[in-house]
Amino acid sequence: MTKLSVNINKIAVLRNSRGGNNPDVLAAAIDSQRFGAQGITVHPRPDERHIRYSDVREIRRNIQVEFNVEGNCQEQKFVDLVLEVQPHQVTLVPDSAGQITSNHGWDTIKNQDYLKEIVAVFKQKGIRVSLFVDPVEEMVAAAATTGADRVELYTEAYASGFMENRTKAIAPYIAAAEKARSLGLGLNAGHDLDLSNLKFFKDNIPYLDEVSIGHALICDALYLGLENTIQMYRRRLAGPAAIVNPA
Numbered sequence: 001m002t003k004l005s006v007n008i009n010k011i012a013v014l015r016n017s018r019g020g021n022n023p024d025v026l027a028a029a030i031d032s033q034r035f036g037a038q039g040i041t042v043h044p045r046p047d048e049r050h051i052r053y054s055d056v057r058e059i060r061r062n063i064q065v066e067f068n069v070e071g072n073c074q075e076q077k078f079v080d081l082v083l084e085v086q087p088h089q090v091t092l093v094p095d096s097a098g099q100i101t102s103n104h105g106w107d108t109i110k111n112q113d114y115l116k117e118i119v120a121v122f123k124q125k126g127i128r129v130s131l132f133v134d135p136v137e138e139m140v141a142a143a144a145t146t147g148a149d150r151v152e153l154y155t156e157a158y159a160s161g162f163m164e165n166r167t168k169a170i171a172p173y174i175a176a177a178e179k180a181r182s183l184g185l186g187l188n189a190g191h192d193l194d195l196s197n198l199k200f201f202k203d204n205i206p207y208l209d210e211v212s213i214g215h216a217l218i219c220d221a222l223y224l225g226l227e228n229t230i231q232m233y234r235r236r237l238a239g240p241a242a243i244v245n246p247a
């Protein structure tokens with residue numbers, strides 16, 4: 001079964017825009033869980049433009065579903081936070097500070113020695129480690145030798161190519177996913193997945209462990225409501241006939 005981890009970064013964007021606590025990010029995490037999210041994902045960035053480090057601590061204490069914290073482990077502050085909070089999973093993303101969003105995966109070959117070291121630091125604390133990678137078989141293979149538990153396939157290229165030619169768009173992801181599976185790596189995916197492209201992705205990569213979805217899901221929820229939207233995403237993952245039960 002592929003788990004839906006709801007990324008609530010964009011709830012925090014709205015909250016921060018007025019300096020108060022509306023919408024309440026912690027309440028959104030708890031309610032997303034109640035509405036059927038099988039995980040919560042946050043991505044605290046160095047400038048705390050949306051998720052704050054204090055949000056991460058509060059959410060960890062108050063949810064029961066899987067907690068996935070994404071971020072750049074080259075920031076010591078991020079490493080310290082993750083070791084303090086000890087989420088179920090940490091997803092290591094090679095962001096530079098000024099990026100508007102994450103836009104590339106690790107070069108797991110060039111960064112092999114560094115990643116081996118930092119992966120061991122998190123695993124020593126019992127935290128599952130996922131490496132954010134592009135859908136490139138060599139990058140997946142080198143992720144396996146770092147000791148990481150999973151890879152997260154960066155799905156922006158799939159999403160941007162989907163409308164024009166979905167078969168072409170999915171091809172590198174199937175190959176990368178097969179490589180991950182052959183090496184015993186767990187498989188996550190995320191970035192720009194949405195209600196239109198999610199089912200095709202899942203149908204072609206059925207052994208996907210988790211998708212983390214935020215931007216499109218929160219945008220959809222502005223029109224469709226958060227509970228209804230989470231259930232719609234769950235049904236995309238469960239198949240047409242399945243009625244999903246909230247977690």
Ligand SMILES: CC(=O)[C@@H](O)[C@H](O)COP(=O)(O)O
Binds near residue numbers: 007043093100214
């Ligand atoms: C790593 C990734 O692709 C996303 O999870 C990322 O969290 C999006 O970050 P923003 O919400 O800051 O765009």
Ligand SMILES: NCC(=O)COP(=O)(O)O
Binds near residue numbers: 152192193213
């Ligand atoms: N890892 C992907 C994620 O958490 C959310 O990405 P997006 O759906 O906001 O593009």
